Amino acid sequence: MEDFMTKQFLIMLTMLTFLSAIVPNKISANSIIERSDSDGYSMTINNEKNTNFQMKATTRTTKIPLLERQALIDFYNSTNGDNWINNENWLGVYGTECSWFGVECSNNASNVIRISMRSNNIVGVIPDTIETLCLLEEIDLRNNKINHIPETFGNLKNLNALDIRSNQISSLPESIGNLTNLTEMTLEDNQLTELPETFGNLKNLVELDLEINQLQRLPDSFVKLTNLEDLELDGNQLQRLPDNFGNLVNLLDIDLESNQLTELPDNIGNLTNLLYFEVKFNQLRSLPESFCNLEKLNYLELNFNQLVHLPENFGNLKNLMHLDLSVNQLSSLPDSFVNLLTNSLYYLDLSSNKLSTLPDNFSSSNYNLYLFLSSNQLYELPENFGIYSELDLSSNNLTELPESLKVYNNFNASFNQLADISFNFIKYSLDELNLSANQLNHIPYFPSTIKQLNLSSNQLTELPEIDSSSNIVSLDLSINQLSSLPESFGGLSNIQYLDLSSNKLKNLPDSFIDLTSLSYLNLNKNLLQNLPSQIGILVRLQELYVSNNQIKIIPDSLCDLLHLNKLYLENNLIRSIPNGIGNLSSLQTINLSNNKIRDFPYELGKIENFQELYLSNNDIGELTGEFGNLSSLIRLDLSN
DSSP states (O other), X not given: OOTTOOOOOOEEETTEEEOSOOOOTTEEEEEEEEEETTTEEEEEEEETTOOEEEEEEOSSOOOOOHHHHHHHHHHHHHTTGGGOSOOTTTTOSTTOGGGSTTEEEOTTSSXXXXXXXXXXXXXXEOOGGGGGOTTOOEEEOOSSEEEEOOGGGGGOXXXXXXXXXXXXXXXXXXXXGGOTTOOEEXXXXXXXXXXXXXXXXXXXXXXXXXXXXXXXXXXXXXXXXXXXXXXEOOSSOOOXXXXXXXXXXXXXXXXXXXXXXXXXXXXXXXXXXXXXXXXXXXXXXXXXXXXXXXXXXXEEXXXXXXXXXXXXXXXXXXXXXXXXXXXXXXXXXXXXXXXXXXXXXXXXXXXXXXXXXXXXXXXXXXXXXXXXXXXXXXXXXXXXXXXXXXXXXXXXXOSXXXXXXXXXXXXXXXXXXXXXXXXXXXXXXXXXXXOOSSOOSOOSOOOSSOSEEEOOSSOXXXXXXXXXXXXXXXXXXXXXXXXXXXXXXXXXXXXXEEEOOSSOOOOOOGGGGGOTTOSEEEOOSSOOOOOOXXXXXXXXXXXXXXXXXXXXXXXXXXXXXTTOOEEEOOSSOOOOOOGGGXXXXXXXXXXXXXXXXXXXXXXXXXXXXXXXXXXXXXXXXXXXXXXXXXXXXXEEEOOO
């Protein structure tokens, strides 16, 4: 301290801490403060009988009380300290306690104020003597194996933050309610089945995490925690909330996911400061009318419940940015619902309900909106349906799309009954388009901007000419009626994934070998009699499937596909395998079952990591000693 300053001293007598000033009787006003370079400051006060009362503040380190040291030692012994992951410096000589791992002391090293030993293999019970650490402000013992908290724990009245998540605690002492300075409490992932009634005394709590326990109810006193802002109760077994839950008016964030709630209290609407509310995976059948008072909400998840309808004024929640109502039993939406389609809303999930129609004025002008309506019973869409960033209409009964529809990024309309399509909905930035499992017999053109296009399981008999500017990377045309491909097909210069399986293709266009970016090619279940003689040009191929065709000859150039790791040619008419097959150094699996092969492909023994060989139902005779070269094989089928 500076010269001429006054100083209040903390005095320790017989190991008891006195926080208020102690002044001997009959002290005169005369005092002398002296500075010493070696010892710091000393103060001598003389009483009227000329008896000296001396206090000295030195620069030397102060030791914590012996009782606090003993409490730390007890903690070490009762929680398997010898087997902690880190017990550095523990049980050192008196005066070293503040250097023990996880222990933090006050600035003058006179008291322990913080214990932090997360994930340290702390096993057992917290000892009764923990109460001696009465100036503790924070405890962090998360991710250990503590199974008991003593009644004396309630004497740690200076505690303001407690984190004992991920332990094995099954109950809390009644005295927990004495910790009235607590503002943060994390009890996540324990085995709590109930909370003591005194829990409501923790009136300064701001953040409370009780998720992943076994709580079936909350005490009535819980509603006294009126300073709560963040409440995590997900992953319990709660069947109801206290009647006056609406008293917690300062709540900003509630997570009630994965409980057994069948209803919310009528006064839930009193929580008008609420911003985040998660109640998914419960058994809610309806929402109280007061729910519509939560006008500050911007994040709401009610998915995986049993909601049959929404309150008429649900549209009052105009500040919503994220709304998930998927997997419920909604058959209609209130007219006010369209008020939510503002520029604020960016995520709306109504999938897996029973919606057959949408309100007439359901329309979005927000190109940032992600809308999910899959797995409903929609047979038509509003005329002015609007624009979206991402739209999922899959698994409905739609026969057409409105002219007004515009989608900017991803569009999924698979598993509908679309027979004709104009592509008017495509905006310049559309990236993914899925129209699989419809009734399309043609498409007007290949959209040049799209990177992933799925047209599988339709009735396509032919394809339009392909623009060389196409950006398609992934194309699925499987399960159609295609008998040929246009010569311009080779214009798909960026394509990496191509599925043409289950069509009626008899041959491939000469331009096919221009698809040099291909890494995956599926030609299964066609009528192909041969492969392109120059297929080896497709040097990036990693997987090639040509099963269930009428192939007789494998072209020699196939042995140039040095990146090929899977080759499936079963159910063809192949009689021999090229000698260069051993050059396919990346090959791991080859299936040649159900062909007419006579000679065993010993060349495969050259491939270091070759693992699976299927040659069942061929005409192979006896095997020679060269068979032993296939030392890396883990699966072999030679059955007939």
